[in-house]
Amino acid sequence: MDKTVVIQKMLTMLSETQEKELTCDEVFAALDQFAELAARGEDVSKLMPLIQHHLNMCGDCMEEYQTLHKIVMNPA
Numbered sequence: 001m002d003k004t005v006v007i008q009k010m011l012t013m014l015s016e017t018q019e020k021e022l023t024c025d026e027v028f029a030a031l032d033q034f035a036e037l038a039a040r041g042e043d044v045s046k047l048m049p050l051i052q053h054h055l056n057m058c059g060d061c062m063e064e065y066q067t068l069h070k071i072v073m074n075p076a
């Protein structure tokens with residue numbers, strides 16, 4: 001599937017489930033996109049608030065995010 005479509009679906013899904021807490025699996029699935037947006041200087045806490053929220057609460061996902069963020073910022 002085209003990546004843009006996947007992202008669009010994900011953003012729609014996230015905005016429709018505003019009340020619901022994400023699981024680590026759901027966060028992991030969106031994390032590379034989240035890291036990419038953050039690296040581009042987008043306001044990820046507004047674009048993907050549930051993921052930002054989960055990262056604030058979950059050390060495992062935060063660690064994974066920081067790893068991804070470094071990769072995005074310094075591609076080999």
Ligand SMILES: [Zn+2]
Pocket residue numbers: 023024027054058059060061
């Ligand atoms: Zn988590």
